[in-house]
Amino acid sequence: MWQQRIEVEAPYDFSRVLERLAQDPLAKVDIEKQQLVIPLYINETPVAVFVRSIGTKQAPAFLVEAQYEQLKEAILSRLFHILHWDRSLLPIHEHFLQTELREIFREHEGTPLVLEPDLYFCLIKCIIHQQLHMKVAYKMTERFVKTFGREIDGIWFYPRPEQIARLSYDELKALQFSQKKSEYIIDISRLVAEGKLALDKLAEATDKEVMDTLLPLRGIGPWTVQNFLLFGLGRPNLFPKADIGLQRAVQKLLSLETKPSMAQMEALSKRWGSYLSYASLYLWRSIE
CATH class of the missing domain: 1.10.1670.40 (Endonuclease Iii, domain 2)
Incomplete structure (x- = not known):
């Protein structure tokens, strides 16, 4: 494991971050230790990144720990963007x-506006959450991840688009997804897996260009795109x-x-x- 101390500009209230993330049953949050574990895919390598607050709101500082020192630069770059340290x-x-x-x-x-750690799963999560009460949406997302994702040392990593693209609609319906929502999730996963929907490129696009790319896709409306822009791209x-x-x-x-x-x-x-x-x-x- 490598470690890195990070100091960011005040004000930054990590306890507020943990409070909000703790609503999600998939989030690995320890409020007492002021620690969060973020599951990242770096070049398709799953990396659990431990972030612990060692400062205060007016003097924010963090200790970051993870494996794969050769990926340290890429991990920190993602972390700065996700946690609004940049x-x-x-x-x-x-x-x-x-x-x-x-x-x-x-x-x-x-x-801060904390982002989802993965653009693909952010989009899928937005689709799962459509027209559902928040508690139900979190439960459906948890069921989806724990059925198709990977658990490594107690940390759940989201499934990859190639894996979901191979599923049948009935496999999602077995988890109590509707027929239409099952189709939306699998069809969009197939577009990503086949390279027809390059989500990483949307990071460089304008808000309008993101809207123009995603809105024509079946199952994606303005609410879904706005949430993807907010919590995926951090607009x-x-x-x-x-x-x-x-x-x-x-x-x-x-x-x-x-x-x-x-x-x-x-x-x-x-x-x-x-x-x-x-x-x-x-x-x-x-x-x-």
Whole structure:
């Protein structure tokens, strides 16, 4: 095992990261030890990366441990992107202190937008979560991973597209997926496995280009693409106006009698301006 000490710019609240990830039964989180284990595929090699906080919100520092020292540079590069260590939260925090979101941003100061560790599985997870209550969505995702994924030393690694592409629709229906959702998951996995859908290339594309690439695919709508942009690619300025949870959070924030209309959501997004992905994240956090 190799070790690396990392210091990042304040504010950065790792306890908030662990709180949110702990909702996912697949996440390997130890709140007492302030530790997270991230399953990464580096050149298709499964690597369990241990991240432990050894600092504070105002002086954030971490100890990273993993195997495969020859992959250290690639692992750290992925880790910096996934955990939001590569950019400061301070200007985002200061921006929202000038808006109606100031109290939420004070309460959740230093909460980063943490990404899914794998673009393929992020897209599949978004499809699994479509139109499901969060607890049910997590349970279905857990069932999917524990049936087709790999467990290494107690860490679950997500299945690869080539493996899911070989499944029949009935194999997913046996896990209580609907016929349509089974088709969506397997058909999209086949596109990825055959090289017809290059998800890594989307990291260099604009938000519109990602939308134009993914929306024509059967089973993918605007909500799915927006979540992929947010939690897969880490795009900073997304506000999924049609998201029910986001609407509920805005209703609570503004003490509205009913959920806000699309026109009201659009007006808020224009008023809040930049960094809308963080407005979305903090609003979700305010009702979780």
